[in-house]
Amino acid sequence: MAVFYMIVGIPNGLLYYRYSPFINTFFSELGAEIIVSPPTNKSILNLGTKYCVDEACLPIKIFHGHVAYIKNKCDIILIPRVMQLNKKEFICPKFCGLPEMIKNNIPDMPKTISAPIYTFSKKSFRPWIKSTGLMFTKNYLKIISAYKKALKTQENFKPGIKDSGFPINVALVGHTYNIYDNFANMNVIKKLNKLGIGLLTTESLEKIKIDSEVKELFKRPFWTFARNCYGFSTYMAKHKKINGIIYISSFSCGIDSIVIELIKNKLGNFPMLILKIDEQTGEAGFDTRIEAFSDMLKRRCAE
Numbered sequence: 103m104a105v106f107y108m109i110v111g112i113p114n115g116l117l118y119y120r121y122s123p124f125i126n127t128f129f130s131e132l133g134a135e136i137i138v139s140p141p142t143n144k145s146i147l148n149l150g151t152k153y154c155v156d157e158a159c160l161p162i163k164i165f166h167g168h169v170a171y172i173k174n175k176c177d178i179i180l181i182p183r184v185m186q187l188n189k190k191e192f193i194c195p196k197f198c199g200l201p202e203m204i205k206n207n208i209p210d211m212p213k214t215i216s217a218p219i220y221t222f223s224k225k226s227f228r229p230w231i232k233s234t235g236l237m238f239t240k241n242y243l244k245i246i247s248a249y250k251k252a253l254k255t256q257e258n259f260k261p262g263i264k265d266s267g268f269p270i271n272v273a274l275v276g277h278t279y280n281i282y283d284n285f286a287n288m289n290v291i292k293k294l295n296k297l298g299i300g301l302l303t304t305e306s307l308e309k310i311k312i313d314s315e316v317k318e319l320f321k322r323p324f325w326t327f328a329r330n331c332y333g334f335s336t337y338m339a340k341h342k343k344i345n346g347i348i349y350i351s352s353f354s355c356g357i358d359s360i361v362i363e364l365i366k367n368k369l370g371n372f373p374m375l376i377l378k379i380d381e382q383t384g385e386a387g388f389d390t391r392i393e394a395f396s397d398m399l400k401r402r403c404a405e
Contacts, residue, residue, distance in 0.1 A: 108238065111176030111212070113168035114139040116161060116197070117184060119282040124256035125180070128231075131248030132238040137176050139168040142285035146171050151381055153207045159352035160286060160380045161279045162196050162203070170208050178237070181216045189222040191326045194357060262305025263291065270399050271300040273338045275331050276350035276358070280379065287350055288385050290377070290392065294348070297396040302344060304334040311337050319364070328361045335365045339372050346373035346399050348392075353380035373399060 110129045112118065118125065118138075129136055139146065142164050150167030158166075173179060181201040186192055196203070201216035217233045220226035235245030263274065272294065274281055281287065281303060294301060304312070312333030316323060323329040331349070338344045347365070351358040362376060375395040377388065 108134050108177040109175070110134045110136050110215075111169075111172040111179035112136055112138045113165055113172065113180070114141060115165040115168045115283070116279050117182065120261055120278045121256065123259040124252045127255040128234075128248050128252035129238075131251050132235060132244065134238055137172055139172045142168070142283050144285075147285070147381060154203070155207065157354070158196065158203075159355050161277065161283070161352055162200070163381065164279075164283065164286060165200070166204065166207060169204055169211075173208065173211055176212060178213045178215060179211070181214045182219055183216050184219045184221075186220045186222050186226070187326045188329075190322070191329060192324060193326050194355075260305075262303045263301045264306040265295070265300030265302065268295075268298060268300025270298060270345045270396075270403060271302060271343070272399070273335055273344045273347045274301045274303050274350070275335050275347055277327050277352070277355075280350040280352060286379055287377075288379075288383070288388055290348075290350065290388075293389065293392055294396070297393065299396055299399070302338065304330045307334050307337060315340075325357050328357050331358075331361050332364055332368075336368050339369050345403060346375065346395065348375045348377060348395070350377050350379060353378045373402065 112125060112129075126136060126138075146167035147164060148167070149170040150163035150165070153170055154163040154166040169179060169181070181204050182197070183201050184193055184197045192198075201214055205211055205214070215234055215237065217230050219230050231245065231249045232242075235242075235248065239245065265271070274291070274294075279286075281291075284291070291301060312330060315333040315336045316329050319332070323332065335347050335349075339347065347369075349358070349362055349365070351362065366374065373395070375391065377391065
């Protein structure tokens with residue numbers, strides 16, 4: 103069976119933070135060489151703002167930067183067109199049109215892997231596995247083997263933050279790529295820990311408990327990220343698992359603007375800090391808000 107040797111470029115942005123074990127294992131098992139762009143830095147952000155439209159949110163601009171950084175170092179590049187992670191739910195519309203955005207904004211692009219991705223079941227995911235695998239080998243058994251190994255690697259991956267031993271605990275809420283991109287969020291995790299604040303993320307709470315909160319809404323959430331952020335935040339606050347909530351949101355994110363209001367309406371005066379980030383966010387003002395929120399939580403706990 104023919105095997106096509108290729109260097110695959112993997113942009114280190116968006117959902118790569120969550121699904122890197124699967125992505126790396128799958129392509130490696132297919133016999134490809136992988137090149138991953140480095141963690142976000144100033145040069146990558148500058149490339150992103152150069153090529154991306156002004157109206158896009160910060161994570162999409164950063165992703166453009168990662169693509170531009172590695173496009174000349176690979177034969178083919180992964181631009182994931184993620185459509186659905188859960189049945190009857192979708193994610194940000196920009197993911198659906200991401201390949202077209204990239205191809206039209208960045209010149210001299212190599213070939214891309216951009217078939218639609220539906221992961222709410224093994225059957226729904228199969229078309230992407232097959233079409234992508236056939237780019238590297240005609241051996242269908244090898245493709246299935248690569249998929250199974252990648253799936254097992256992903257299942258063994260335990261993402262998220264679940265700090266312990268801190269006098270104050272806060273739910274750190276937001277899209278995965280805002281929480282774990284240390285350049286975009288200016289090392290907020292490290293800064294909060296240094297202030298004596300322990301952090302918990304959505305991965306630390308069982309799905310069934312998130313579901314229990316979401317069922318109380320008047321309508322099922324249309325967006326998967328919105329569903330997780332709302333259910334996690336409200337459950338943790340209602341059951342007194344946390345002292346406050348810090349929501350990291352990209353400026354101009356329509357989904358976040360709705361979820362934040364839903365959380366506020368549900369929890370009333372519960373301590374909540376909204377940190378909006380974009381390419382213009384200043385670190386000094388960012389730090390001041392975090393420190394003020396930390397001081398407020400400490401005063402409340404001391405009362």
